[in-house]
Amino acid sequence: MKTPLSYHTEEKTSHWSAVFSLFMGVTSLISAEFIPISLLTPIAQTLHITEGMAGQTVTAVGIFAVIASLILAPLKINRRLVLLILSMLLVIANILVAFTPNYIILLIGRSILGICVGGFWSLASAVTLQLVPIKDLPRALSIIYAGVSVATIISLPLASYLGDLIGWRKIFLLSTLLGVIAFIWQFITLPTLPAQQGNSFKSMLFLLKQCWITVGIVATIFSYGGYHVFFTYLRPFLEHNLALQTNSISTILLLFGIANCIGTVIAGFVMGKQFKITMIAVHFILLMLAITLMFSHKNITFNMLLVIAWGLVFGFIPVGWSTWIIRTLADKAEMMGGLSVASIQFSIGLVAAMGGLIFDHKGILGIFFSAALIFLFALILIQLSFQLFTRVTGHPIA
Template identity: 70%
Template sequence: MHSQINLSPLKADWSAVFSLFLGVTSLISAEFIPISLLTPIAKSLHITEGMAGQTVTAVGIFAVLSSLFLSSITGNMNRRKVLLTLSLMLIIANILIAFAPNYILLLIGRSILGLCVGSFWSLSSAVTMQLVPKQNVSRALSVVYAGVSVATIISLPLASYLGNLIGWRSIFLYSALLAAIAFIWQFFSLPQLAPQTDSNFKNMILLLKQPWVSTGMLATIFSYGGYHIFFTYLRPFLQHTLSLPANTLSMLLLLFAIGNFIGTMIAGWIMHNYFKSAMIISHIIFFILAISLFSSSNNPATDSALVVAWGFMFGFLPVGWSTWIAITLANKSEMMGGLSVAAIQFAIGLAAAIGGSIYDHHGINGIFLISALIFIVALFLIQTSLTLLMHTTTKQLP
């Protein structure tokens, strides 16, 4: 176990990076497991599926709050201690959820999970930059965010399949076990991690007053919103619109997650070398995919390929936006991380709400069309933010 404060390492600490990867995997899988287990959770606790679905909303609300105020609350506390505390809280949250006898305790467990998600995510970019040299940051970020891809596999096809065999409570106990493994790995691998002392809510607001930062955060909202407005209704599209058999549907969800994993790993190298072009082109591709889905006449083979491509391209979003933070405001990455998490969680919630209304009134084609329009807005905001950045600073973007 390391002992010294590690500000600018000469050598990459890949064991610590992969411990964060496992932490992200356990966090995000726990966050989204209820999506594939709404019916058995609702039946077990004698609540509606709508009420069970609000457990996902609870995570989002507390994730936003914790991401905005974590730096102010933790102050100068060593970030190693903060991360270990959050990993321990994740274990407790999963156990509480697994044994929850009623809806109230289930919500409490999910709220604790939300605090972990928002806090861990807001620190992840800043901590990763303390673990590897500058030239390895994009690669390390792609490793950490690959945890989202693995979590997608765990929380969608795997949790759905195992939930039918061993019950939803056992799934959360296994989730607690995964979190415990992550905690142990982090305990033995994470070095001492210095906080950024100017990170507080007041300075976050001052940061947002810079036009290129506020425009970039708005672009983040539209970027994630364009993706999640379809992702939220992916399963109804596959099950009801394409009428895929259960086995085919599960296999396609698995391919979606594998595509996401591959995209995330590739994105690290591409964003490091061609950041500006990659951000623009990736959003153009998302627009093309949305229009293609809108125009495909619900052909199962074509749409399945487009869905896997959608999963592949998502890998570029978390890596791209975290790279944006790393190359523009590395010395303020904790504050930027907090703002970014708040923006992403807001985007997910807003996309679900708007998407629900559009899906009910205009069906899945309405979802594809609005997604395409959102990506056009995101593209304009990204270009505007990058232009403002280059006009107001001397930073050179790859």
């Protein structure tokens, strides 16, 4: 029988294979979440629905991810079992989508996927805390979050290319295969992972009563919002504003994903040494990138480099916010994980709706201006959260 791990033991055994199994889980989860973005047209044509209806399958994932993130974190169930169930549900969700005969079954499959996404991310930081010593946490988190970057490559340029060759249903079957590999890997490598003590809905509400936590959550919403308000309209920008051909767009999206992966890996080393200054610097750089994009739309090559830089710098943000949770609330990481996932999904949904109105009325320049303004607010809120934490606890964030 596997021995339960401690949250606070510095000399604990490192379970790096289990960490990489979570990387595989993230890759399969996020690729499944975003594959429809590159395959909206063929999905809509096959099921005789509009592209707008097909696009709602991404929205369905977000809605159920928020619900799952708030419900699963307080439950006192062994996290190994929860993660394995979520991985199995991922496989079922992809199979439903791959063989769906109609729109209803498609939505059901995507809703199940949403439960997997929300459940996994709400537990990710706390589970990682049990798998490696505290000193190795930023590196472990960067490995896990690198799965997001790999999934971006799989779900955008690669899925789009292969979808034209073998059809969208087979793309989801390939995604199913990734899910099966993740399940088997996790089954073999994950140790017993007890739920954190004191988990409850009451504890989650108590966290929100602490001002520095609430400000940090709002900062998270702005942080992800500034990125996604542009990312959502990245393809229209490349296609219409820069007038790139399909092959060039696929290449830029591929480079974007690779740069994002590199940024995530670098973040794992930097965040462990200079967390506070890195978090502030990253958001300032993204603010400057958004402003520069506003005034450089005539230089195609320079714009492409800025887009790639955007992907590189964003790689720091997921690792950064997970590190923030572990540095400030390690003993409440599961509760904060649930709140963090809910705030991120809310942010993505909010900026998608807001960005649509801005893009229709002000075009891509309005998107860049909005991104810059959102990142400015994020910077202010991050600094305020850090100051409030120091004032309340008496311990500065390094």
